[in-house]
Amino acid sequence: MSNPMQAKELLIRAVECDQSGRILEAQTLYTDGIDQLMNFVNGEPDEAKRKVFHTRIKEYMDRAEAIKARVNGKLMLGEVVSHVSIEENDTGYDYDQVFGQYMDRKTIEILVEEPYMQQNYQYANLVRFLELAITNCPNLKYFRLITKEAQDPKYTDNQKTNLGQIKADLERRNIAVSIKYEDSLHDRKIYLSNGFIIKIGRGLHFYKAPNPMYSIGLNNYKFRKCLQTDVDIWRNNSSKS
Amino acid sequence: MSNPMQAKELLIRAVECDQSGRILEAQTLYTDGIDQLMNFVNGEPDEAKRKVFHTRIKEYMDRAEAIKARVNGKLMLGEVVSHVSIEENDTGYDYDQVFGQYMDRKTIEILVEEPYMQQNYQYANLVRFLELAITNCPNLKYFRLITKEAQDPKYTDNQKTNLGQIKADLERRNIAVSIKYEDSLHDRKIYLSNGFIIKIGRGLHFYKAPNPMYSIGLNNYKFRKCLQTDVDIWRNNSSKS
Known part of the structure; x- marks a missing residue:
């Protein structure tokens, strides 16, 4: 099921949703996209390639963390x-x-x-x-x-x-x-x-x-x-x- | 079940409904009241009493007929x-x-x-x-x-x-x-x-x-x-x- 194109598509949509204020959907898309990318990378035999992917994954995980904080902020009662x-x-x-x-x-x-x-x-x-x-x-x-x-x-x-x-x-x-x-x-x-x-x-x-x-x-x-x-x-x- | 008091009550309510324009309800009450009165009269042994009741029943039936005509008129499409x-x-x-x-x-x-x-x-x-x-x-x-x-x-x-x-x-x-x-x-x-x-x-x-x-x-x-x-x-x- 998992391939880098699918992961890429999910992550592009995640960024779009994030930018347009749809943070719940962005959160879901980041999580799903990162999962897919991880699955793919784990099956990649070339270590150099794996390293490049891991750097990207780290970036997305940072974004996902940031959006999680925003979501939690939204869910705080005022x-x-x-x-x-x-x-x-x-x-x-x-x-x-x-x-x-x-x-x-x-x-x-x-x-x-x-x-x-x-x-x-x-x-x-x-x-x-x-x-x-x-x-x-x-x-x-x-x-x-x-x-x-x-x-x-x-x-x-x-x-x-x-x-x-x-x-x-x-x-x-x-x-x-x-x-x-x-x-x-x-x-x-x-x-x-x-x-x-x-x-x-x-x-x-x-x-x-x-x-x-x-x-x-x-x-x-x-x-x-x-x-x-x-x-x-x-x-x-x-x-x- | 049937007794003249119950019939009387139904027929009084029929007249009230009739007068206040509730003709569908009046129609139901006339029918039910007449039915009850008939059942009672059929069990009355005294012929003179039966005759008095029959006169009353005839009056109510005329009213019921009149109201049926009104109901049918209302149901005619305009x-x-x-x-x-x-x-x-x-x-x-x-x-x-x-x-x-x-x-x-x-x-x-x-x-x-x-x-x-x-x-x-x-x-x-x-x-x-x-x-x-x-x-x-x-x-x-x-x-x-x-x-x-x-x-x-x-x-x-x-x-x-x-x-x-x-x-x-x-x-x-x-x-x-x-x-x-x-x-x-x-x-x-x-x-x-x-x-x-x-x-x-x-x-x-x-x-x-x-x-x-x-x-x-x-x-x-x-x-x-x-x-x-x-x-x-x-x-x-x-x-x-």
Whole structure:
């Protein structure tokens, strides 16, 4: 799979994204490009050539480190601009009502940290979130999901299939997607590249199931009963950088 | 079950609904009240009493006939106010976009003639329609669904259960519901008591299934691909009567 042309292409795109402020996508591309280059270099028999490559790799790694620092800076919480406590059994809170106003034309990249993405209603919530993102953020170019890998064998295959299909669907809409598994993840967070960070205690999954199934609230989540959770909207201090 | 007090109560409510312009609900109440009264009278041994009751029943039947004529008049199509042809695979057509603007504060009663209401996606479409009705028509008091009775045993029980649960759910929101089965039904029609009649060739079911399941359009039907169908919005001639 790995060849220097492919690596080069990834790294050129990484630099382009970096320069145009798409730092999440740049981070992914640097990482992938460096990985590919390393794989190739390890198979290169000529030591002189390997040395040249290693110098290049070092340069890219420095850039990747710099961008990692920028990403981490962006993810640092700044000031709280809104706080809402949703009480058990409250209604009136669809995603649009809760945080739709913070998703706008300036949102070019989105990062969702959501530990639980393994069951049908959880995939449905993710799609619901992405439908809102596509509606409100016409310039969205990159989406990263970080979630836990399903351990229960009954969910593992579905997780790969469903997240893979969601990724392919977004890519057909020219939104690059990266899905990362992190088993230690706990906190839920939605980072928007316009500088807002949405922290919901329960993440995207703060709704009760409809009961009975076919009742008002099945589709329109403004009618859904909620679980208790807090919604904090932060604005990143470095959002102008 | 039947007793004269219950019949009397139904018929008093029928007259009230009739007088306040809720003619669909009045029609249901007259029919139910007359049925109850008939059942009771048939069990009355005293012929003189039976005769008195029959006179009353005759009066109510005349009123019921008069209201039936009014309902039929309302259901007569007047002039077309809008025509839209939805092409196969078109997107952008959720219920709100297609006919939401005709559902308003003046809509007190709704009648839906929809032959096929037997499968999961069809119940989901009905709930989606009702969510829009509740959102746009704050004064909605009565909903009647006319549909075909499921013949396939694998759907029969579900139809009773699901439509029963939808009815109970609306009644908790103070919307009276009547569900009628008519096996000869073919045409789809949505009658709104503000005078608009929505005729869609495929009724509520003009969407393709999401493919794959978890993809944009699962929840937000503006992103769903449509089947070819025509949407005609009529305005009833007698809507001021």
